[in-house]
Amino acid sequence: MQSRRAYPSDVSDEEWALVAPYLTLLPETAAQREHNLREVFNGLRYVVRYGVAWRAMPHDLPPWHAVYDQAQRWLRAGCFETLVHDLRAVLRLASGRTEEPSAVVLDSRTLRSTPESGARAAWDGHKRTRGSKLHAAVDTLGQVLALHVTPANADDRAAVARLADAVQEATGDSVNLAYVDQGYTGERAAKAAADHGIAMEVVKLPEAKRGFVLLPRRWVVERAFAWMARFRRLARDYERLPATLAGLHPRRLQRPAPPQGR
Structure with a gap:
């Protein structure tokens, strides 16, 4: 590897x-491997961390097309999902939890389009932003379990079925409770989860709200979104x-969180 x-x-x-x-999808000696795999991963980390266009990658990293193509191979092979799943289990055990969670937190964030x-962008009237909506399910430590992308005008309730299915697939049907905000109220969302x-379980704001209020359980998903926004x-x-x-999104290494709640 060039210094x-x-x-x-x-x-x-x-x-x-x-x-x-x-x-490592291919042996180090594979004929089709032209670039050092660690440097290719460094190239992907550079793009995700600093938000540059693929073609704007520094010249001392592998060519942008090599990094992009390899990133797509990793995504199609589910490499990052497998890594995050195993790392999540380790972090949960280190925090004194069971390997798989019994409760999750659902929420969404709207990303401005480019x-x-x-x-595929749409107008989110609540956030007053045109873009895409990222629906997420995290465990009670804030570790990502499932993600789903829709236009920003999509109803949060409509994503419950897909998130619930992905959560149970990722955890082996261990989850029996989901904490949500008031955007998920209604029979449709409840039935999709059931x-x-x-x-x-809807976590509501206090009736006499003044200023910022840290909501029980749900704050962990907001923290997860804050972690994502640093990239x-x-x-x-x-x-x-x-x-x-x-x-x-799962490409970023999950970070340990202190034990909190369930």
Whole structure:
């Protein structure tokens, strides 16, 4: 590997030792491998961390098309989902929890569109933003379980069935409770969750609200969104393909959270 000055986004030796087995789809000696795999991963991390266009990648990293093509291979192979699943289990056990959660938190965030993603963008009247909506399910430590991308005008209730199905698939049907906000009220959402064995509990704002109020349970998903927003590529919808937008979110390494609640 050619020596160069390290970027802050470069993977550390400890991180690479963890992720390399998940990202190695071909042997190191494979004829079709032209670039060092760690450097390719560093290129992807650079794009996600700093939000640059693929073609604007630094010249001392592998060519942008090599990084993009390999990233798509990783996404199609489910490499990041497998990594996040295993890491989530380790973090839960380290926090004194069971390996799989019994409760999740559902929420969504609207990402402003860009020319690349504008074809699927829509107007979110509540957030007063045109873009895409990222629906997420996290466990009570804030670790991602499921993601789904829709136009920003999509109703949160309509995404419950898909999120619930993905959550149960990821956890082996261990989840029986979902904490949600008042945007998920109604029989339709409750039935969609119940069809997958999940009861929904709406966490409401205090009636006499003054200023910012930290809601029980639900704050962990807001923190997860804040973690995502620290990566510039995830702060807006820059992707032509919704699967790429959803797939890049689990790419960030999950971070441990202190034990809290269930």
